[in-house]
Amino acid sequence: MSAVFMKITFTKLVVYKNIRTNFFCKVKIMFSEVIATRFSDTDGLGHINNTMVPVWFEGARDPIFKWFMPDLNLSQWKLILAKIDVEFHAQMYYGEKMEIRTYIGRIGSSSFNVYQELWQKRGKCASGTAVMVYFDYETNKSLKIPETIKSMMQEHFILTDNNEV
Amino acid sequence: MSAVFMKITFTKLVVYKNIRTNFFCKVKIMFSEVIATRFSDTDGLGHINNTMVPVWFEGARDPIFKWFMPDLNLSQWKLILAKIDVEFHAQMYYGEKMEIRTYIGRIGSSSFNVYQELWQKRGKCASGTAVMVYFDYETNKSLKIPETIKSMMQEHFILTDNNEV
Amino acid sequence: MSAVFMKITFTKLVVYKNIRTNFFCKVKIMFSEVIATRFSDTDGLGHINNTMVPVWFEGARDPIFKWFMPDLNLSQWKLILAKIDVEFHAQMYYGEKMEIRTYIGRIGSSSFNVYQELWQKRGKCASGTAVMVYFDYETNKSLKIPETIKSMMQEHFILTDNNEV
Amino acid sequence: MSAVFMKITFTKLVVYKNIRTNFFCKVKIMFSEVIATRFSDTDGLGHINNTMVPVWFEGARDPIFKWFMPDLNLSQWKLILAKIDVEFHAQMYYGEKMEIRTYIGRIGSSSFNVYQELWQKRGKCASGTAVMVYFDYETNKSLKIPETIKSMMQEHFILTDNNEV
Numbered sequence: 117m118s119a120v121f122m123k124i125t126f127t128k129l130v131v132y133k134n135i136r137t138n139f140f141c142k143v144k145i146m147f148s149e150v151i152a153t154r155f156s157d158t159d160g161l162g163h164i165n166n167t168m169v170p171v172w173f174e175g176a177r178d179p180i181f182k183w184f185m186p187d188l189n190l191s192q193w194k195l196i197l198a199k200i201d202v203e204f205h206a207q208m209y210y211g212e213k214m215e216i217r218t219y220i221g222r223i224g225s226s227s228f229n230v231y232q233e234l235w236q237k238r239g240k241c242a243s244g245t246a247v248m249v250y251f252d253y254e255t256n257k258s259l260k261i262p263e264t265i266k267s268m269m270q271e272h273f274i275l276t277d278n279n280e281v
Numbered sequence: 282m283s284a285v286f287m288k289i290t291f292t293k294l295v296v297y298k299n300i301r302t303n304f305f306c307k308v309k310i311m312f313s314e315v316i317a318t319r320f321s322d323t324d325g326l327g328h329i330n331n332t333m334v335p336v337w338f339e340g341a342r343d344p345i346f347k348w349f350m351p352d353l354n355l356s357q358w359k360l361i362l363a364k365i366d367v368e369f370h371a372q373m374y375y376g377e378k379m380e381i382r383t384y385i386g387r388i389g390s391s392s393f394n395v396y397q398e399l400w401q402k403r404g405k406c407a408s409g410t411a412v413m414v415y416f417d418y419e420t421n422k423s424l425k426i427p428e429t430i431k432s433m434m435q436e437h438f439i440l441t442d443n444n445e446v
Numbered sequence: 447m448s449a450v451f452m453k454i455t456f457t458k459l460v461v462y463k464n465i466r467t468n469f470f471c472k473v474k475i476m477f478s479e480v481i482a483t484r485f486s487d488t489d490g491l492g493h494i495n496n497t498m499v500p501v502w503f504e505g506a507r508d509p510i511f512k513w514f515m516p517d518l519n520l521s522q523w524k525l526i527l528a529k530i531d532v533e534f535h536a537q538m539y540y541g542e543k544m545e546i547r548t549y550i551g552r553i554g555s556s557s558f559n560v561y562q563e564l565w566q567k568r569g570k571c572a573s574g575t576a577v578m579v580y581f582d583y584e585t586n587k588s589l590k591i592p593e594t595i596k597s598m599m600q601e602h603f604i605l606t607d608n609n610e611v
Numbered sequence: 612m613s614a615v616f617m618k619i620t621f622t623k624l625v626v627y628k629n630i631r632t633n634f635f636c637k638v639k640i641m642f643s644e645v646i647a648t649r650f651s652d653t654d655g656l657g658h659i660n661n662t663m664v665p666v667w668f669e670g671a672r673d674p675i676f677k678w679f680m681p682d683l684n685l686s687q688w689k690l691i692l693a694k695i696d697v698e699f700h701a702q703m704y705y706g707e708k709m710e711i712r713t714y715i716g717r718i719g720s721s722s723f724n725v726y727q728e729l730w731q732k733r734g735k736c737a738s739g740t741a742v743m744v745y746f747d748y749e750t751n752k753s754l755k756i757p758e759t760i761k762s763m764m765q766e767h768f769i770l771t772d773n774n775e776v
Contacts, residue, residue, distance in 0.1 A: 152314070154340035155353075156662045158655035160520035160705060161583070162355050166527050167504060167651045170497045175319035188320075188376035190327050190490035197496050201531035210655060211353035253491070321497045323490035325540060325685035326748070331692050332486045332665045339662060355655035362661050366696035375490060418656070482644070484670035485683075492685050505649035508706075518650075518706035520657050541683035 145271050147218040149176045153210045164208035169242050170200060173232045176216040177246065180230060183265045184250065194259065196251040198227065202244035212236045219274035223266055226250050226258040231276050245276070310436050312383040314341045318375045329373035334407050335365060338397045341381040342411065345395060348430045349415065359424065361416040363392065367409035377401045384439035388431060391415050391423040396441050410441070475601050477548040479506045483540045494538035499572050500530060503562045506546040507576065510560060513595045514580065524589065526581040528557065532574035542566045549604035553596055556580050556588040561606050575606070640766050642713040644671045648705045659703035664737050665695060668727045671711040672741065675725060678760045679745065689754065691746040693722065697739035707731045714769035718761060721745050721753040726771050740771070 151172065159165035184194050208214065214236055221231030227249040234242040250259045261269075316337065324330035349359050373379065379401055386396030392414045399407040415424045426434075481502065489495035514524050538544065544566055551561030557579040564572040580589045591599075646667065654660035679689050703709065709731055716726030722744045729737040745754045756764075 149317070151316070152340065152343065154336065155343070155346070156336055156339050156654060156660045158355065159651060160653035160655070160657045161523055162655045165651045166530070167497075167500045170500055171319065171321055174321050174497060175317065178317065178320070181320070190323065190375065193491055197534055199531065199533045200496070201529065203529045204527055210355065321489060321495045324486060325488035325490070325492045326688055327490045330486045331695070332662075332669060335665055336662045358656055362699055364696065364698045365661070366694065368694045369692055479647070481646070482670065482673065484666065485673070485676070486666055486669050488685065501649065501651055504651050505647065508647065508650070511650070520653065520705065540685065 146274070147176065147179045147272070149216045149218070151175075151214050151216065153208070153212060153214050155210060158210045164210060164214075166202070166204060169202050169204075169234065169244065172214070172216055172234065173200070173202070173218075173230075173244055173246065176218050176232060177230055177248075180218070180220075180248075183268055193253065194251055196249045196253075197246060198249050199247040200244060202242055204242050206236075206239060206241045208234065208236060208241045214241075218272075219276075220269040220272045221245055221274060221276045223261075223269045223273065226260055228261065228269060231274055311439070312341065312344045312437070314381045314383070316340075316379050316381065318373070318377060318379050320375060323375045329375060329379075331367070331369060334367050334369075334399065334409065337379070337381055337399065338365070338367070338383075338395075338409055338411065341383045341397060342395055342413075345383070345385075345413075348433055358418065359416055361414045361418075362411060363414050364412040365409060367407055369407050371401075371404060371406045373399065373401060373406045379406075383437075384441075385434040385437045386410055386439060386441050388426075388434045388438065391425055393426065393434060396439055476604070477506065477509045477602070479546045479548070481505075481544050481546065483538070483542060483544050485540060488540045494540060494544075496532070496534060499532050499534075499564065499574065502544070502546055502564065503530070503532070503548075503560075503574055503576065506548050506562060507560055507578075510548070510550075510578075513598055523583065524581055526579045526583075527576060528579050529577040530574060532572055534572050536566075536569060536571045538564065538566060538571045544571075548602075549606075550599045550602045551575055551604060551606045553591075553599045553603065556590055558591065558599060561604055641769070642671065642674045642767070644711045644713070646670075646709050646711065648703070648707060648709050650705060653705045659705060661697070661699060664697050664699075664729065664739065667709070667711055667729065668695070668697070668713075668725075668739055668741065671713050671727060672725055672743075675713070675715075675743075678763055688748065689746055691744045691748075692741060693744050694742040695739060697737055699737050701731075701734060701736045703729065703731060703736045709736075713767075714771075715764045715767045716740055716769060716771045718756075718764045718768065721755055723756065723764060726769055 153164055157164045157168045178188070181188060181195060185192055214234055217233045217235065219231045221229035227247060230246045230248060232244055232246070233240055250261050251257070252259055318329055322329045322333045343353070346353060346360060350357055379399055382398045382400065384396045386394035392412060395411045395413060397409055397411070398405055415426050416422070417424055483494055487494045487498045508518070511518060511525060515522055544564055547563045547565065549561045551559035557577060560576045560578060562574055562576070563570055580591050581587070582589055648659055652659045652663045673683070676683060676690065680687055709729055712728045712730065714726045716724035722742060725741045725743060727739055727741070728735055745756050746752070747754055
């Protein structure tokens, strides 16, 4: 499918154009969070330590958490993390801003993927996917994602290597 | 001295007025950093864990680090931390912005105090002081703080319980 | 291949017996590190927060780091992290010891996989793989893993879903 | 008082001998936890970052938490942190074990001080005090420390600069 679609990236908008049909087939909105990197984020090699990435990625999933728990009330939390992966593309540096871009990468009936990227001025530093499950902690059972949330997910959907058919 | 001065706080400006002489005797500028609190910052009691505070305080000392190392070059670092203390005034909550306010609390010949506060919408949550030394890691000796930096410190100077005469 | 091998696990020794040929074909040694879980490791849901797992996994890779840098000298570091993934199997609890088990999961010419598991008294809590590259930071090029290190890797090799043929 | 007492330190036992009267006047037991330092604990200067110290100190207060909540049950937690301070005495290094020594530094009616030290093979690296309050989170009021706990505190009591009369 990557042969069929041409990716065009604007600052906050990713459009997929089908290069066979010449139709723009999808429009997505991404969440963008910009943070300062900290002295304590570095490690002995002088770069940002890799263990900060899951911390930043989870932090930047707040807007998605709010779809399920609008006031982020911890006593009514209904999401559970099943799996994460992170790929490291380039060294990350202290003293430069870091942008965390967050998309939806797969929409299932009770689980979904959040796809995220880290960007510094040199380019993309890391990318990763978190598999999350809509979950009832009291009954220990997964729940069906409501259609209203699914439609918000659609707006933030991005094609990635992991969710392409 | 706290009996003599009346503290007037604006958003980014703290002015001390001598209530005996009726003169505004000091003007200070503070550094303000606003961050999002993260799910992973919480602990099992449902609040922000106290160990995040030294991380946030060190992160918010970046503008002060830049006085000494303008490009934050780690290989030419010339500051060392001698002591920190943190006082916890109120619970800190996830889902609310956190403001970190940073001032200079004492100006010595080679060492100085950074005084910092954490604020959420309910009020001041924590305050603390970091004692820093201008330091040459190669000779293992403290250095004299240049006058140009001292004058910048003066602009960010705040009276605290710890540095009042 | 999982149909051919039967896995037999002792405390510190994993043996694979070929159930067709009845031969024990592989003996592996695992690294085991036992740590205390901390109050600050928990999050607002009352369990250990997921972001601790990459920290613990990297910490438990020390014996593998020592194969390449016996004195863990940071100025001669020659490993780079390409990718991590973590699967979460069960809630992790504060107040219970945590065992981190570390194996080699794939042996390439210049890269290799470290496969790791977290165990608490209830059973396996998390598992994950780190893809590491033997790497020269000065020339920015990968290096060939020496045979002496490869043979140590063989001793710690474990069959996983990710490296089975 | 430091002129009157001579400190004699054994591995797990600190005895104070009154050098005027020649009497051993106090016997204290310390808690000792030994941990591995991790790659991710380092910062860009090649040492352990200072923000790890409050994390390690809080972790090593577990035996004291157990006096109040024997099963460390988070839903019945009854301690609150009022203040911490940390003094940094020497650089801390990755690749070396770290010992955390924990004592009681002051015993009040509802609050108490925990005094702690970090030791690596070169000597004492850091020391600090945590002021804790026995506290009812439901009524938001401090509680009186039971005598049974006070007597355990006495056994772990150490004279420090902060609690000497």
